[in-house]
Amino acid sequence: MNPQRMELVCPAGGLPALRTAVDHGADAVYLSLRGETNARNFPGLNFDRKALAKGIAYAHGKGTKVYMALNTYPQPDIWKAATEAVDAAAAEGVDAVILADLGLMRHAADNHPDLTLHLSVQGSATTAEALNFYHDRYGVRRAVLPRVLSLSQVAQVIERTKVDIEVFGFGSLCVMVEGRCMLSSYATGDSPNTKGACSPAHSVRWIETERGREARLNGVLIDTFREGESAGYPVICKGRYHVGDGQDTVYAIEEPTSLSTLDILPDLMKAGVKAIKLEGRQRSPAYVGKATQVMRQALDAVHANPDNYKPKPEWAEQLAGMSEGRTQTLGALHRAWQ
Amino acid sequence: MKLSLGPIPYYWPRERVMDFYKAIETAPVDIVYLGETVCSKRRELRAADWLELADRLSESGKTVVMSTLALMEAESERLALERLVNNGRYMIEANDATGLGLSMGKPFVAGPHINTYNAGTLKELADVGAVRWVMPVELSRDILAAMHAARPEGLETEVWGFGRLPLAFSARCFTARARNLPKDSCELACIDYPGGLSMSTQDGKGFLTINGIELQSADPCNLIEAVPELLDMGVEVLRISPEPEGTEQVIQAFRDCVEGTRSSAQAMEQIRDLYPRFSNGYWKGEAGMNWQESLSA
Numbered sequence: 196m197n198p199q200r201m202e203l204v205c206p207a208g209g210l211p212a213l214r215t216a217v218d219h220g221a222d223a224v225y226l227s228l229r230g231e232t233n234a235r236n237f238p239g240l241n242f243d244r245k246a247l248a249k250g251i252a253y254a255h256g257k258g259t260k261v262y263m264a265l266n267t268y269p270q271p272d273i274w275k276a277a278t279e280a281v282d283a284a285a286a287e288g289v290d291a292v293i294l295a296d297l298g299l300m301r302h303a304a305d306n307h308p309d310l311t312l313h314l315s316v317q318g319s320a321t322t323a324e325a326l327n328f329y330h331d332r333y334g335v336r337r338a339v340l341p342r343v344l345s346l347s348q349v350a351q352v353i354e355r356t357k358v359d360i361e362v363f364g365f366g367s368l369c370v371m372v373e374g375r376c377m378l379s380s381y382a383t384g385d386s387p388n389t390k391g392a393c394s395p396a397h398s399v400r401w402i403e404t405e406r407g408r409e410a411r412l413n414g415v416l417i418d419t420f421r422e423g424e425s426a427g428y429p430v431i432c433k434g435r436y437h438v439g440d441g442q443d444t445v446y447a448i449e450e451p452t453s454l455s456t457l458d459i460l461p462d463l464m465k466a467g468v469k470a471i472k473l474e475g476r477q478r479s480p481a482y483v484g485k486a487t488q489v490m491r492q493a494l495d496a497v498h499a500n501p502d503n504y505k506p507k508p509e510w511a512e513q514l515a516g517m518s519e520g521r522t523q524t525l526g527a528l529h530r531a532w533q
Numbered sequence: 534m535k536l537s538l539g540p541i542p543y544y545w546p547r548e549r550v551m552d553f554y555k556a557i558e559t560a561p562v563d564i565v566y567l568g569e570t571v572c573s574k575r576r577e578l579r580a581a582d583w584l585e586l587a588d589r590l591s592e593s594g595k596t597v598v599m600s601t602l603a604l605m606e607a608e609s610e611r612l613a614l615e616r617l618v619n620n621g622r623y624m625i626e627a628n629d630a631t632g633l634g635l636s637m638g639k640p641f642v643a644g645p646h647i648n649t650y651n652a653g654t655l656k657e658l659a660d661v662g663a664v665r666w667v668m669p670v671e672l673s674r675d676i677l678a679a680m681h682a683a684r685p686e687g688l689e690t691e692v693w694g695f696g697r698l699p700l701a702f703s704a705r706c707f708t709a710r711a712r713n714l715p716k717d718s719c720e721l722a723c724i725d726y727p728g729g730l731s732m733s734t735q736d737g738k739g740f741l742t743i744n745g746i747e748l749q750s751a752d753p754c755n756l757i758e759a760v761p762e763l764l765d766m767g768v769e770v771l772r773i774s775p776e777p778e779g780t781e782q783v784i785q786a787f788r789d790c791v792e793g794t795r796s797s798a799q800a801m802e803q804i805r806d807l808y809p810r811f812s813n814g815y816w817k818g819e820a821g822m823n824w825q826e827s828l829s830a
Contacts, residue, residue, distance in 0.1 A: 268650035270672070271679040298653020320630050321649070323607045328634030332661075348606055359693050371748075372604055374648060376701040378741075381821035382748060383816070386671055388648060390628045413820055415736040426823035432701075438711045438735045438743065448742070450709060527704035533716045 197401050200498050201463070202470040203359060204262070208240045208477055213250045216259075217400040220491030223260035224252060225293060227476065231273050233264050235476040236391030238480045247287055256503040260290040264476075266315035267391045268296045278302050283312045292490045295374060296316075298391035300333040314338035314358070317374035317387065317448060323355035330357045339359055339472060341373045342454065345530045350466035351510045359469040364456045366474025368526050370432050370449040378431040381467045384398055389485055390435070401426075410434075419444075427451045452516035457493055457511055534764055534791050536784065537691060538565035539774040540626075540693045541601040542699065542744060544723035547577040553775070554586055560594040561788040564770060565590050566626055568617070570601040570646075572706075572745045573610045574721065578614065589622055600626040600668075602748065604702045606611065635663060640664045645693060645720070645772075646702075652683035665689040665770065669690075669711055670698045673818035674762065681766055689716040689769040694756045694772025695783050696747040697729070697742055698821060700811070707743040728777040739809075740822075750822065755811035758826065760790045779807040801826070 205221035207213035216224045227233030229241045241330070242250060247263075254261045263284040269277035278301055284292045285307040292310060294300050295317035303310055314320055314329050316339040331336035339360040346444060353360050369376070380386030398413040407419045411427035417434035420426040427433060427490040431447045456463060456471070463471070471494065474488050489510045497504045515523060527533055538557060541550065557565060563636050567590070569575050570585050579585070581686070589595040599617055602610055610630060616623055618635045627644040643649060643658045660667055667682075668677055670693045670694040681690045709719040711730055729742035729749060739751035753776065756763070763771060773783055783804050790800035814823030 217732075268648050268654075270650050270675075270676050271652065272685070274651050274653065283719065295656060296648070296650065297657040298651045298655075301653060301657050310655065318630070322611055322631040324611060324634040325630035328630050328637070331634075340664070344606060351608060370705055371701040371703045375603070376647065377669075377698070377821065378701050378748065380671045380815070381700050384820040385810065385816070388650065388669070390670060415740060415822075416738070419735055435735065437735065437737075439730050443734055445760045447711065448703075448748070449705070503542075530717065531715060533704045533706065 199464070199501075201460075201468060201494060202361075203487070203490055203494055204470050204472040205249065206473055206478065206483055207477040208235065208475075208483075209242065209255075209480075210246050210250055212476075212478070212483045214253060215284070215480045215486050217254050218258050218489040219484045221259055223470075224250075224254055225262040225264050225472075225476070226278050227264045228283065230276060230280075231391050232267055232277045233391050234267060235264075236267075237477050239488060240477060240520045244287075249281070251287055251289065261453060262291045262293055262313060263289045264315060265299065266293055266295045266317045268317075268388045269299065276300075277459070281307065282308075282493065290310050293339070296356050298452070300329070300335070303414055304333045314359070315374075316363070319372050319374035321352070321372070321461065322354050325359040326352070326356040337469065339363070342369055343372050343527045345458065345533070346462055346466065346528045347530070349463075349468065353467040361470035361472050362456070362463060362468050363454055363474055364471035364490060366454060368449070368454040368524065370526075372453055382415050383501055399429055406409040407472040435443070452522045453514075455511075455514055455518070455523040456525060456528065457506045457514060459491055459505075459525060459528065462503045464497060464501055485513060486515060486517060521533065534768060535563040535770045535817045536561065536577050536787055536791065537566060537770050537772045538562045538780075538784070539696065540566045540568055540570045541573060541732070541775045542697070542728055542749065543729060543735060543777065544572070544575045544721065544745070545577065545691070545727055545777075546724060547582075549727070550578060552585075554590060555766045555789070557595075558590060558744050560784050562595065562773070562784055564598060566598045570600045570628060570768050571747050572723070573602060573607065573613065575723065575745075580613065584620060585623070588605075591623075591695075594625075595605060597623050598626050599623045599644055600644065601628050601630045601632050603699070604704075605629055606704070607633045607679075619663045626667075632801050633658075637661050642658060642691075643667065645670060645699065652680055653672060655680060655684045655688060659685040659688045663688060665691055667691040668693065670700075671815050674759065675818060678766060681768060685763075691770035691772055692763060692768050693754060694754070694760075694763075694771040694773055694787060695753060696772075697751070697753050697778045698815075699747060699749055700741070700821075701748045703748075707748065708745050711743060722741065739741050752822070752824070753808055754811060754815070754821075755804070756816055757787060757790055757800050759813070759816055760787070760797055760800075764791070779804070782807065
């Protein structure tokens, strides 16, 4: 790939989303097999083996790559399913598997030496040394950085690592270091690491009260929404709480907001970022299509003329319309956010 | 089963740290983990101070391990870690893959922030030099039993036995946020909260603890009732994480229980009043925040 081109990597929670991502200009799609082997283990989402083969055929037919995420940390009870998923990925001919677990990486490196390995964001690698560890030991070629580094830190890491770097470009924002967050299992028993689930739907209850609409997670009051307030899905990091002795109710961790790098795409390219990832395997095909289309246009503009790139107002508007909390941030890439 | 004392998770003034470890010299723990694991801006003690403390504890018969940051971001942090790995006297506890990469070939402890969820990963860690692994706090006794039984020869198992649980790390500093300060000029606000800053739900229930860039549980995890099971399993080390108050009583209660001079129930009575509530849900394979007594019954 031309080093001056960033690959657009789009989410596919199912075949319809895969098709629409491919049709709207994705360079690559990422997907998962059903079950606890991936970090978006939601009911009704992801691929069975037959759909996987169809998806790969469709994507490859149009020159789009397919990456398979197997990015939970399989415990002994699902170890076999996880290694079988790696074997299936290799057999079906995916272009890369996205892993986080050291044991699974060893399995892939030993049994499928030709299978390209990417390090998942869940692998929590934030330094060149960490990335080079995965490269030297398992042959990892690309890594997705956790959403914790500033732009200048991303550039420093790229200078010293042998691994290609992919960053999140748009979508929901994890405020925690991915792969290092157990808030969900603390409240519900299920976490991204253990079950591929954050704030699982079976633990969510909405309760109408005199004070407003309560969102509870396994009984824990995450937020209370007054009439007219838009009520977001209750994840712990986006709830409102009391801090210390204070009586105010505040977003102690993070406001509901989305990450958008639309404004700094040329900076990411100059820093040496090789791929831009869109979050959202749990999103509808319509969302995926629209987000892919906007980012495709933006990336094409950046590639054509990075020095005079100006995001079009309608791109920002379209992305804003799809954002959580209807606001957007550069997240940790912008130091002041931290 | 040995007892270990984890690194102090909070930011305490230098004198307080010195006094704390002075008392630990004679406390019945076998292993002491030292150093800053949460934020590199916490510099009441410098690297040389920690090593000096290590020497003193070592002379009092403790095995000292130098702990490392859970989240590495800046170049300066990487350089500090490199120096620590090469200190020549003490083993380190690696808490991220940077530590794994730098420790390669040297004996080290794979700390609680290394994601170790299966026997395949245990083998990888042993292959790069780990001599002990600390179980991630969200795993259950059933998972522990399976992994401990399948561990490579020579790799010890350590379990988080007591203390607030380290649940999440972020680029953002939540203490600075609570004080309306930007992270880069945080005024080292953490020093005002020797046990972190409590975060409770809108219906007034303690939920989490803000500790700089880390979120901990509000209630300490307490596995004192599981000590007989841990002994049966042959777990080698049980960890107690320091809290601002009562750490010495907790150590004594666990020591009595491990040695059999008190039953779990009796030992529990020694520490029950130190905290309003405990948790042991993770151990039982449930939500981590749950608390149920009579585990072994």
